[in-house]
Amino acid sequence: MIVSIVSRLIIKVLLKRKKKQLLSKAIVAKNQDELFCKRASTITLVDGSTPNDIIIGNKVWMWGRLNSQSGGKISIGNNTQIGYGCAINAVESVSIGNYVMFGPYVTIDDNNNHPVSPAFRKYMRIMGDVDSSRWKHSAHAPVVVGDNCWIGRNVSIMKGVTIGENCVIAANSVVTKSIPANCIVAGNPAKVVKTNIDTIPAPTSCEGYNEFVKQQTENGTTK
Numbered sequence: 001m002i003v004s005i006v007s008r009l010i011i012k013v014l015l016k017r018k019k020k021q022l023l024s025k026a027i028v029a030k031n032q033d034e035l036f037c038k039r040a041s042t043i044t045l046v047d048g049s050t051p052n053d054i055i056i057g058n059k060v061w062m063w064g065r066l067n068s069q070s071g072g073k074i075s076i077g078n079n080t081q082i083g084y085g086c087a088i089n090a091v092e093s094v095s096i097g098n099y100v101m102f103g104p105y106v107t108i109d110d111n112n113n114h115p116v117s118p119a120f121r122k123y124m125r126i127m128g129d130v131d132s133s134r135w136k137h138s139a140h141a142p143v144v145v146g147d148n149c150w151i152g153r154n155v156s157i158m159k160g161v162t163i164g165e166n167c168v169i170a171a172n173s174v175v176t177k178s179i180p181a182n183c184i185v186a187g188n189p190a191k192v193v194k195t196n197i198d199t200i201p202a203p204t205s206c207e208g209y210n211e212f213v214k215q216q217t218e219n220g221t222t223k
């Protein structure tokens with residue numbers, strides 16, 4: 001009993017400290033009390049990046065790692081969940097919308113990490129220095145994830161990809177090209193397997209959801 005109370009207290013203190021660390025490295029919108037973070041979450045700012053480069057919306061669940069190099073921007077919309085083991089790596093810009101759900105171990109890179117050039121890569125290995133391994137030397141392009149997307153576990157999203165709203169990215173997909181709204185994409189490289197998923201009816205088995213829709217209809221706020 002005492003052990004359980006003490007361990008719960010320790011976890012509470014550690015999470016509070018974690019949240020303080022995150023808040024010192026990002027701009028968190030409006031209500032900071034609504035940032036829910038797990039111990040695995042981190043923000044890393046290197047090579048001139050500052051807390052101004054990271055924007056976190058309201059009611060964000062943070063279980064993953066945000067890494068910014070050389071002023072790379074990362075913004076996360078409201079009510080979005082960054083799952084366990086996820087990594088978002090920006091040297092230019094990664095913008096994630098509202099209501100986005102990440103499964104575990106998703107990676108988003110807005111850059112190639114290293115140049116493709118064999119001569120440069122050999123130089124990197126010879127020098128073994130920090131500067132030559134920075135992402136800024138590699139090809140990079142912004143990534144945008146639209147509102148209300150669901151990114152399945154182990155997905156990789158590559159540089160220059162824009163994902164339209166409401167999309168589902170199937171587990172283990174590698175997304176190399178942009179995707180229109182309301183699609184399911186799957187595979188490596190990811191291809192569209194379903195379209196117009198916004199017309200698929202919602203399940204009726206969840207009482208809470210049914211009540212939510214009823215209230216929205218009564219309030220005239222149905223979307």
Ligand SMILES: CC(C)(COP(=O)(O)OP(=O)(O)OC[C@H]1O[C@@H](n2cnc3c(N)ncnc32)[C@H](O)[C@@H]1OP(=O)(O)O)[C@@H](O)C(=O)NCCC(=O)NCCS
Pocket residue numbers: 102103104151152153154168169170171172173184186187193194
């Ligand atoms: C995409 C998903 C939601 C299924 O959606 P669905 O509407 O039921 O789609 P279907 O099962 O009808 O599959 C449609 C097609 O995509 C293919 N497909 C589905 N998931 C796939 C995957 N991960 N990789 C490759 N192909 C896949 C199916 O084989 C099917 O192909 P076909 O039309 O040639 O038969 C599910 O497969 C998935 O990936 N869920 C993510 C689970 C997850 O990562 N959870 C983490 C916690 S949030």
